[in-house]
Amino acid sequence: MRVSLLGLGTVGAGVAQLLAANRADIARKVGCGIEVVRVLVRDPGRARATTLPPGVLTADPEVALGDPAVDAVVEVMGGIQPALALIVRALRAGRPVVTANKDVMSEHGRAVWQAAAEGGTDVFFEASVGGGIPIVRALKESLAANRVRRVAGILNGTTNFILTRMTQQGLSQQQALADARALGYAEADPSADLDGLDAARKLAILSSIAYNARCLPREVFRQGIREVAAADIAYAARLGAVIKLLAISELRPGGVSMRVHPTLLPRAHPLAAVHDAFNAIYVQGDAVGEAMFYGRGAGALPTASAVVGDLMQAARFLDRGGAGTGCTCFHERAFVPLDALVSRFYVRLRVMDRVGVLAQIAGVFGRSGVSILSVQQTPVFEGATAARAPEADPHGEECAELILTTHEVGEDRMAEAMEGLGRLAVVSGVGAVLRLAPEDL
Numbered sequence: 001m002r003v004s005l006l007g008l009g010t011v012g013a014g015v016a017q018l019l020a021a022n023r024a025d026i027a028r029k030v031g032c033g034i035e036v037v038r039v040l041v042r043d044p045g046r047a048r049a050t051t052l053p054p055g056v057l058t059a060d061p062e063v064a065l066g067d068p069a070v071d072a073v074v075e076v077m078g079g080i081q082p083a084l085a086l087i088v089r090a091l092r093a094g095r096p097v098v099t100a101n102k103d104v105m106s107e108h109g110r111a112v113w114q115a116a117a118e119g120g121t122d123v124f125f126e127a128s129v130g131g132g133i134p135i136v137r138a139l140k141e142s143l144a145a146n147r148v149r150r151v152a153g154i155l156n157g158t159t160n161f162i163l164t165r166m167t168q169q170g171l172s173q174q175q176a177l178a179d180a181r182a183l184g185y186a187e188a189d190p191s192a193d194l195d196g197l198d199a200a201r202k203l204a205i206l207s208s209i210a211y212n213a214r215c216l217p218r219e220v221f222r223q224g225i226r227e228v229a230a231a232d233i234a235y236a237a238r239l240g241a242v243i244k245l246l247a248i249s250e251l252r253p254g255g256v257s258m259r260v261h262p263t264l265l266p267r268a269h270p271l272a273a274v275h276d277a278f279n280a281i282y283v284q285g286d287a288v289g290e291a292m293f294y295g296r297g298a299g300a301l302p303t304a305s306a307v308v309g310d311l312m313q314a315a316r317f318l319d320r321g322g323a324g325t326g327c328t329c330f331h332e333r334a335f336v337p338l339d340a341l342v343s344r345f346y347v348r349l350r351v352m353d354r355v356g357v358l359a360q361i362a363g364v365f366g367r368s369g370v371s372i373l374s375v376q377q378t379p380v381f382e383g384a385t386a387a388r389a390p391e392a393d394p395h396g397e398e399c400a401e402l403i404l405t406t407h408e409v410g411e412d413r414m415a416e417a418m419e420g421l422g423r424l425a426v427v428s429g430v431g432a433v434l435r436l437a438p439e440d441l
């Protein structure tokens with residue numbers, strides 16, 4: 001099978017390396033050799049550590065896709081354009097496409113699948129979610145007999161690394177981000193990671209497969225990790241929990257709900273043991289019960305593992321005829337906004353350390369119909385490991401930190417309560433408002 005490789009960066013170089021390293025076994029497994037005959041890059045003149053034959057590199061998409069000898073296309077250039085146009089072109093011409101591109105698959109899945117249908121071929125996108133973790137094909141094929149009820153995952157390695165460092169070493173978020181940058185886990189602009197956009201895109205892809213309906217990133221409620229402080233990690237530990245950026249989607253009677261937010265997760269939950277830059281996806285289905293998939297969500301070879309696995313699948317179909325599993329979004333489902341859900345909340349407040357404060361706060365919660373589950377009051381606690389002396393507020397009055405958790409309550413009531421707290425003179429600041437994991441997760 002002759003392959004045109006669009007992109008020779010981190011993943012593209014990993015794909016070329018893996019195809020070369022395991023060449024003989026790969027050929028035996030699929031019944032034919034897989035050879036890279038064209039490589040599209042921006043700058044073919046740049047020196048690269050690759051064993052690809054000279055002359056395969058080009059900056060001209062016409063050369064990369066116009067060659068009639070090309071059987072299949074691998075898109076690992078990233079971004080929406082020109083990647084989308086090249087994917088669509090290849091599919092329309094009847095060439096199977098393997099892509100690692102979560103942006104294209106989550107935002108433009110419909111156009112991609114339409115092109116695949118027109119060309120009578122398939123698109124394989126295992127690497128677009130969870131890097132090397134086999135979750136896309138697991139949901140599409142191995143678990144296809146299930147009605148999936150929920151998918152919950154740690155889908156972003158950068159934020160998981162940051163939260164792990166904060167938890168295990170008591171670092172501030174800034175210090176942990178600096179470590180992530182130094183180790184190459186965070187980009188110069190980490191917004192897509194910190195604000196949950198990367199995880200939201202991956203969740204939209206997983207949800208589309210899990211519930212057989214087109215789910216879009218803009219339908220995902222998003223709260224990133226920026227407001228999670230070292231103090232929250234320490235307070236969560238006292239509550240027997242760890243904080244993880246969870247991506248959760250559920251099939252509900254009204255449709256599909258999707259959310260990405262920092263979540264207090266019981267320490268004993270399997271997802272709580274997913275550390276550093278690792279990813280994991282926890283699936284709840286009516287037949288399988290619970291299944292968890294764990295591994296490296298990024299990196300040259302882990303991602304290449306998924307890309308080359310997909311290429312081998314494409315080779316089998318080319319060899320034996322027929323396309324792959326194809327698009328499985330055959331249901332129309334409404335999306336359920338976060339407002340329609342109930343959650344348990346964690347709230348960290350800075351309050352004046354005086355008589356009657358708790359009663360005022362309880363009054364605000366009560367009037368909004370929010371039932372308090374637990375309350376802890378401590379002197380203001382800035383570090384993760386050592387309680388400091390009580391701090392004075394700007395008016396010279398001593399402050400305390402109040403940590404509340406609530407029973408399940410609707411978003412609107414909680415928002416009303418938080419507005420009410422903001423109006424109380426005894427509340428000098430809201431540190432964080434986070435959600436607890438669903439009780440049946």
Ligand SMILES: NC(=O)c1ccc[n+]([C@@H]2O[C@H](COP(=O)([O-])OP(=O)(O)OC[C@H]3O[C@@H](n4cnc5c(N)ncnc54)[C@H](OP(=O)(O)O)[C@@H]3O)[C@@H](O)[C@H]2O)c1
Pocket residue numbers: 006007008009010011012040041042043044046059075076077078079081082100101102103127128131297298299300303
């Ligand atoms: N990195 C990971 O661990 C990882 C994990 C999972 C999924 N992915 C996905 O895999 C894809 C690739 O990621 P990456 O990290 O390998 O990216 P990367 O290192 O930035 O590499 C991009 C490659 O595409 C080429 N390219 C980009 N735009 C081009 C254009 N307009 N015309 C021609 N060539 C172009 C670049 O050419 P030059 O070499 O000449 O600059 C480079 O070779 C992305 O969709 C990403 O989200 C990455």
